[in-house]
Amino acid sequence: MNSTNSRVADENLSMSFQTCEKICLGPKTPLKGKFQASLGVHEIFSPETWKAALIELVATASLMVTFTASIIACLDSQELDPKLIIPFAVFIIAFLFLIVTVPLSGGHMSPVFTFIAALKGFVTISRALLYVLAQCIGSIIGFYILNCVMDPKLINTYSLGGCALGDKGLNSSINQHEALLLEFSCTFLVLFLGVTLAFDKKRSKNLGLPLVCLVVAGSMALAVFLSITVSGRTGYAGVGLNPARCLGAALLHGGSLWNGHWLFWVGPILACLLYYSVSINLPKEVSVWDDEEYVVLKLPLGSCRTIPNGDILNDITIEGGAQGYQVHV
Structure with missing residues (x-):
């Protein structure tokens, strides 16, 4: 009887180990599993992914209309120097769009943010490709709307508000290598200031969504301001910071874009x-x-047990807090 019970117990123990091995150890090839997970092919068949991509398309189209119309309005205003007005407009528009779209799709609206999110592992490659495609289509739709309703004179004067370096050849207002350096530097500035905070889950949670959106929008406005003021070229429209924006304007207007x-x-x-x-x-x-x-107060007191007036060191306590360190005697 005891041998039978022992044999049953051994069989149950063996089955438990096999079950634990299947559940706990996971796939035999973890690298392959991680690679498949990073691809995110399953997300292509998820309705939520397509809803988020649709949000990116609509948000990007709306952003192109709002942003471009505002920039052209600033340039066509009676202000002698609209360089201070343009960054302010960029800041307000970017903040409004970010605070609305971040909870819905992540608020990318630019291949730049989607690309860095894919590199950091915040989105899968499949979702990133859908986002970039949606952003490019949204940009084309937005500029198509502008091209239909905007005064042709303004379109030709400001090149539909696209990413412009000037005309080809001798009429180019800025060298392509200089523009490339500005595009690289200003994009890195936005990533370093805005994305570093936005991708930090702990600090983002502590600061809250509005403050994080303020920092990201502020970094974009700062980059635009620097690119306009540093170059000082009349035909240079500043950094794009959004390849989808540049693509939509170039497809609709063409020419020097x-x-x-x-x-x-x-x-x-x-x-x-x-x-x-x-x-x-x-x-x-x-x-x-x-x-x-x-603690500064403990450095000079750490080597002696008394202080000059004869008071005992043990009677002194140091409390630290958010308001700083306080001494209590």
């Missing part, structure tokens, strides 16, 4: 690659203020 169009893609891609290599080596959050070894 194809001059150096490649750099509005190459510059952001290089900036994303550099930022990714930097971001994976960023230090972890370090707070030296909570470490008692850095």
